[in-house]
Amino acid sequence: MATLTEAFLREVQAQATVAPSMSVGAHSREIQSVLAFIENEPAAGKLCRDIDRIFRVSNWLLDPVCLQKFIQLVGEAEFWMLVKERGVELERIIESDEKSPDFKLKSDAAVAPRFEVKTLSVKGGDINIAGMSESSFEAQLSLSQQISEGKCFATAITEAAPHGHITDGKNTTAIIRNLIDKTCNNLKTGQYTDGPTCLVLNLMLIDGYYDGSTNLRPIVFGWPDGWSVRSGAYWNLAFGQTEHLVFGLSEFEGKPGIEGKLERQGVLAANKDIAAMLLVVHPSGESPLIYGLMREADEDSWQEEKRELAEAFFKLVEKNWNDDLDTNGWCLFNLTNGGQS
Known part of the structure; x- marks a missing residue:
């Protein structure tokens, strides 16, 4: 066989x-x-x-x-x-009529951290x-x-065309909106309330157009040109707000760099029941990586009652994480820019 x-x-x-x-x-x-x-x-x-x-x-x-x-x-x-x-042991949660995440951390705790995995499809x-x-x-x-x-x-x-037809000059906006819309369409009520639960998005089918963990920052600087600026797709996926301006890559010097307003609310900003977000990304020619996004306001609780969640999260993402206040932005990098942020 x-x-x-x-x-x-x-x-x-x-x-x-x-x-x-x-x-x-x-x-x-x-x-x-x-x-x-x-x-x-x-x-x-x-x-x-x-x-x-x-x-x-x-x-x-x-x-x-x-x-x-x-x-x-x-x-x-x-x-x-x-x-x-990465040395983190999970248990698969048996499917039942009740809505539940896919995995939980192997733990002796009364309520172990959980992980709900979604593989986003193309638009x-x-x-x-x-x-x-x-x-x-x-x-x-x-x-x-x-x-x-x-x-x-x-x-x-x-x-x-994983993000569908994109209007010229609206690339970054279309990518961010599509990531938010696809994620929200996959959220199910009740899957994130029984314990601290991470939403895991595997982006195998719709990885972003740019490699590197700087996409975890609200704004990405310096690629492909030193003066270039664009909105970080993954940060906005989590923390974007409807009135946020979206910065895109200008085709030439002197062309407007602002595409418009996002007109979407990020997934972590809109869904307080989700403890954090993990992204499985596939850099060109590299092994898959796990990126992480969390709320800065949750840091104290992560160090106390949610310590197991914190330990697993940082073991999985290593340095590839950020929060809504860009706390870790200083050490994130562009693979397409020789390791420079």
Whole structure:
């Protein structure tokens, strides 16, 4: 019987000349690691069965509903795997009719910290995924036609739009609004009230356009030019306010740098029941990282009755965290800017 990794690679190879998925291709290495983790984790039996059920669907990689469900399951398991690699032990919470988070910290405490994992899909969900698959298929068809016509070099363009169609000059605004909207659409009442609970967002499908932890700051300076300024997408996802101005990257000197107002409230600003936010991000060419966002006003309680939550949070994020007052902004950096903030 084939392993999950073997079944995954067989499907990827089968569709490689039909309509290769850029989302899957970009994260193939990480997906294989997660599938191996699932098969070797005794408590991941349900995840293993759910993924195996998807793999039994003919051409599942071309089915947008199956592909979206697969990425959501992989995103949940990836967080579990990364947490375990960092020495934090979680217990999977058994699903029931009552709404509950996905994991809780292994602890002797009466109420252990909990973690609710959401893998955000692209804007438009399976409809957009289907559109990207169609674009990929048309590109492959064009390549085949060019080769059959005897061309020495065949080229084609395919499009991936995880944040949907973006109006020119509104890139940063569209990204932040989409992240907030997708997150809020995934929040369920009652999942964050039984104990200190972190919301975990896996951004495998809709990572931001810019690498580096400076996205955890309200404002990001100095990239790609020394005079450049943009709003930090992840900070605004958590703490943005409707009247906040959104700063975007100007195409040239002298073009206005303010895109407009955010017109959204950040997730942590609007939902006091959520103790903190963790983001699973995938920097280009790097291993996945976990970023963290918390409220500065909660610091005292984290040092006292929520000490277990604090210890787990900082063990997972290391230096990649910030709060609503930009307390840790001084040591955050741009991967795309040689490590400079």
